[in-house]
Amino acid sequence: MxxxxxxxxxxxxxxxxxxxxxxxxxxxxxxxxxxxxxxxxxxxxxxxxxxxxxxxxxxxxxxxxxxxxxAAKLNTYHVVRNGEGMEVDRNPEYHFEDLAWRYTGKVMQPLLVVLDPTDKPAKLVTHTGQEFNLVTEGCVIVSWGTKEFELHPGDSIYFNPEVPHGQRCAGDKPAKFVTIIAE
CATH class of the missing domain: 1.10.260.40 (lambda repressor-like DNA-binding domains)
Incomplete structure (x- = not known):
């Protein structure tokens, strides 16, 4: 063989x-x-x-x-634009066996977050596990480390939340996103 x-x-x-x-x-x-x-x-x-x-x-x-x-580990972030193309940041130190696609441990129930344009930007936080956000209304800016992603309805981001991150509303109308966190 x-x-x-x-x-x-x-x-x-x-x-x-x-x-x-x-x-x-x-x-x-x-x-x-x-x-x-x-x-x-x-x-x-x-x-x-x-x-x-x-x-x-x-x-x-x-x-x-x-x-x-x-190098096939999704240990950083994975953005899908309105269910279509994706952008992935990879860490070349890892190999396919370490793919972070599978949630492990405790998975929180989906939570709907509403962001108001008058809110101050969220304080950057960290936690273990993985986090998934799906924008349902408005425009959400996701800060992740030194990167920022502008997400619109249908866009999603899946990332390693051990990197400091936060979300804020962009625009003059409230924004909503669904988040799921696995720890």
Whole structure:
């Protein structure tokens, strides 16, 4: 068995498991028989380039990261614009086994936050776990470390809240976002 191809199969399996996706779901999404998909994970043999590209997009990693196993940790931030394209900040010190897609420990119930334009900017805070915000109305500025993101309805951000962060309203109308925190 080709060692390089076998490692690609192991990376695909590791990403799928880290993202809590079943073999059955991935095979259905790729429109291939389940046994074919399982063979790809077991041996890495005969995986079409198009399938690797599709899996890379699905798992939020670069195509080359599936091929080489380099730097695929979402340990910083992941912004999705209105359910479409995403922007990811990666830390090159980590590899795919450390993907931070899976919430662990206690997960808080979703909380609706309303921000008024007259509010003072939020004090930057830190906490453990992961945080997800989805803007439902208005414009929210998320400060994260030294970065700022302007988010509009439908935009979301998923980030490591051990970095100082806060949210504030942008514009002259109240803004709302739903937040979920896992600790």
């Amino acid at each position: 080709d060692k390089v191809m076998e490692e690609i199969g192991l990376r695909i399996k590791g990403l799928r498991e880290a993202c809590d996706v079943t073999c059955e779901d991935m095979a259905a999404e790729l429109e291939v028989p389940l046994e074919t998909y399982k063979k790809w994970e077991e041996t890495g043999a005969d995986v079409p380039i198009s399938a690797i590209y599709h899996m890379a997009r699905h798992f939020g990693v670069e195509f080359t990261e599936i091929l080489t196993g380099t």
